[in-house]
Amino acid sequence: xxxxxxxxxxxxxxxxxxxxxxxxxxxxxxxxxxxxxxxxxxxxxxxxxxxxxxxxxxxxxxxxxxxxxxxxxxxxxxxxxxxxxxxxxxxxxxxxxxxxxxxxxxxxxxxxxxxxxxxxxxxxxxxxxxxxxxxxxxxxxxxxxxxxxxxxxxxxxxxxxxxxxxxxxxxxxxxxxxxxxxxxxxxxxxxxxxxxxxxxxxxxxxxxxxxxxxxxxxxxxxxxxxxxxxxxxxxxxxxxxxxxxxxxxxxxxxxxxxxxxxxxxxxxxxxxxxxxxxxxxxxxxxxxxxxxxxxxxxxxxxxxxxxxxxxxxxxxxxxxxxxxxxxxxxxxxxxxxxxxxxxxxxxxxxxxxxxxxxxxxxxxxxxxxxxxxxxxxxxxxxxxxxxxxxxxxxxxxxxxxxx
Amino acid sequence: xxxxxxxxxxxxxxxxxxxxxxxxxxxxxxxxxxxxxxxxxxxxxxxxxxxxxxxxxxxxxxxxxxxxxxxxxxxxxxxxxxxxxxxxxxxxxxxxxxxxxxxxxxxxxxxxxxxxxxxxxxxxxxxxxxxxxxxxxxxxxxxxxxxxxxxxxxxxxxxxxxxxxxxxxxxxxxxxxxxxxxxxxxxxxxxxxxxxxxxxxxxxxxxxxxxxxxxxxxxxxxxxxxxxxxxxxxxxxxxxxxxxxxxxxxxxxxxxxxxxxxxxxxxxxxxxxxxxxxxxxxxxxxxxxxxxxxxxxxxxxxxxxxxxxxxxxxxxxxxxxxxxxxxxxx
Numbered sequence: 023x024x025x026x027x028x029x030x031x032x033x034x035x036x037x038x039x040x041x042x043x044x045x046x047x048x049x050x051x052x053x054x055x056x057x058x059x060x061x062x063x064x065x066x067x068x069x070x071x072x073x074x075x076x077x078x079x080x081x082x083x084x085x086x087x088x089x090x091x092x093x094x095x096x097x098x099x100x101x102x103x104x105x106x107x108x109x110x111x112x113x114x115x116x117x118x119x120x121x122x123x124x125x126x127x128x129x130x131x132x133x134x135x136x137x138x139x140x141x142x143x144x145x146x147x148x149x150x151x152x153x154x155x156x157x158x159x160x161x162x163x164x165x166x167x168x169x170x171x172x173x174x175x176x177x178x179x180x181x182x183x184x185x186x187x188x189x190x191x192x193x194x195x196x197x198x199x200x201x202x203x204x205x206x207x208x209x210x211x212x213x214x215x216x217x218x219x220x221x222x223x224x225x226x227x228x229x230x231x232x233x234x235x236x237x238x239x240x241x242x243x244x245x246x247x248x249x250x251x252x253x254x255x256x257x258x259x260x261x262x263x264x265x266x267x268x269x270x271x272x273x274x275x276x277x278x279x280x281x282x283x284x285x286x287x288x289x290x291x292x293x294x295x296x297x298x299x300x301x302x303x304x305x306x307x308x309x310x311x312x313x314x315x316x317x318x319x320x321x322x323x324x325x326x327x328x329x330x331x332x333x334x335x336x337x338x339x340x341x342x343x344x345x346x347x348x349x350x351x352x353x354x355x356x357x358x359x360x361x362x363x364x365x366x367x368x369x370x371x372x373x374x375x376x377x378x379x380x381x382x383x384x385x386x387x388x389x390x391x392x393x394x395x396x397x398x399x400x401x402x403x404x405x406x407x408x409x410x411x412x413x414x415x416x417x418x419x420x421x422x423x424x425x
Numbered sequence: 426x427x428x429x430x431x432x433x434x435x436x437x438x439x440x441x442x443x444x445x446x447x448x449x450x451x452x453x454x455x456x457x458x459x460x461x462x463x464x465x466x467x468x469x470x471x472x473x474x475x476x477x478x479x480x481x482x483x484x485x486x487x488x489x490x491x492x493x494x495x496x497x498x499x500x501x502x503x504x505x506x507x508x509x510x511x512x513x514x515x516x517x518x519x520x521x522x523x524x525x526x527x528x529x530x531x532x533x534x535x536x537x538x539x540x541x542x543x544x545x546x547x548x549x550x551x552x553x554x555x556x557x558x559x560x561x562x563x564x565x566x567x568x569x570x571x572x573x574x575x576x577x578x579x580x581x582x583x584x585x586x587x588x589x590x591x592x593x594x595x596x597x598x599x600x601x602x603x604x605x606x607x608x609x610x611x612x613x614x615x616x617x618x619x620x621x622x623x624x625x626x627x628x629x630x631x632x633x634x635x636x637x638x639x640x641x642x643x644x645x646x647x648x649x650x651x652x653x654x655x656x657x658x659x660x661x662x663x664x665x666x667x668x669x670x671x672x673x674x675x676x677x678x679x680x681x682x683x684x685x686x687x688x689x690x691x692x693x694x695x696x697x698x699x700x701x702x703x704x705x706x707x708x709x710x711x712x713x714x715x716x717x718x719x720x721x722x723x724x725x726x727x728x729x730x731x732x733x734x735x736x737x738x739x740x741x742x743x744x745x746x747x748x749x750x751x752x753x754x755x
Binding site: 073074075096100101102104105108110111112121122126169173 | 639641642644645646647648649650651652655659660663664
């Protein structure tokens, strides 16, 4: 039972590549924290540093009060589940799970009891005599977890354990993993590149990009109040539509958003909540619209409210049954968060001449491909980002990016 | 209408599913499950012209004849007496059939020129100890280079490989003087210890370990509290077996056939391996007229190669998979 504190963890490889820069993260006892980010963002490096499989270049790693920077992996009392399971191929399931206990010279009777207990938790009781090559992917993954939990570790680490499973099994195993975690109740760090997994599993989610922590919050907050453009575009599927826009003084003294050739009016309540927005009048901002905040007012027969209409050319419609995903283009300039380089200067905006977007609308809507549609925009829920730094233009008193 | 290639096999359009047909000339080549090239497609599909394949087959046949002729000769002539070796046609048998007589002579000390059986025993000893030792050392070294990061590991590895560049003839004299100083001359260890050092073995084991022992496996074992030696013996070694068998086979063959090293090391007849001993007999056979040494040289040569052939056949399974370095799934 232990908490895990990463304080300013940095990893620089001998050839100068900086894999992780100043990561601050705290995991409470029993908390399930997910580290998520695109490939190469340093999440696996961070996990391996916690496990002791990578040297820490600078920063402090603490388990509880104990500084463990220089403690060897076997003495850290961490258990890890690897992406490729890393099961011992010539040992049976029983021997695989009991390996760590055998290394600690625990007597056979006690060892067998613990193995049986762990196997029962994971539903492996009748497979103890099989070898890994006789097991399916899901079963192997459970053996890997059994191997980890039988040690009753202080910290439980998982490196993309579900990414080698097929989609259906993955969904099933997500709840398995959480169930097991609840049962053993220790601090857990889970690494994945799949934002859906992160959002559904984590008590808190830390978003990493190019070695730098972007934001660490609960899933809901990550979704509703992303700290910067990268988090906004990374979390949520389909991802948020991000466009270059301009804040201009509108009619009747309000503020209007110029998006391409169209104008949306900014509700006064938003301006009240976000006083910083006022300082962006007359300047460029990045506007973010989540797909579900676009609707089809024509469906109910009403006209869209003034200042909330967005006309677009429909490219195609994906009918999912529970909803429809409308792929459209408007004459604004789009921002693609992947092409924004990391680091302080996020001002390079690579734009297409016409911007695509996705809207998530009611399944009964009559919007069809290759037509023209007028969307209703939920202007209360727009997101704004600074075009130079990419940071969210957040309301006063909002959380800082890292937490 | 089936046409025949130079090798006498019918070329038919449908090769994969046909059941074995009766008759010698229409027998299909069965795909064996462990055959790496088991997806057999008709030669026409390679895009080669008929003439090309005929020429290539001819060339291969010539090479085969070139390689097999000495062996055929030795098998045939080991059954002849000295007189017959010189007087009858080299590639066919002649009466009297003296195979067993010649074979029996191998057990005796011929005119003080040494006993074959002793030499055979020596060769076996050197090969097993030297080859076995080479395998053990290569396993440790290969694993160390493949799975540990340490300062200077690259330079050290290149040094090991660079040792291959030095021809043994260039260092004969310093070798002799050094060994004399440490009393390794005329000692079996003078033969065995140098044989245990094989850069090719280290290279092979390093490459094979990189391919067959995943890093994550070792990481997982370290986290599970296993010590490095336990990881090596219990987890890594079982995965390295095909590579080990390859190195074992190559080292044993290398020591068995080694002529130069024992020539330098040994001056006592009773310590000679077969290579040096047979060489001595051959030289004596040329230069002294009296003894019937020629048939003994011939049959001695034959008996020398039989254990190696047997070893190849027995370890065949490992030998072939070891060569495939990495196409084996865990």
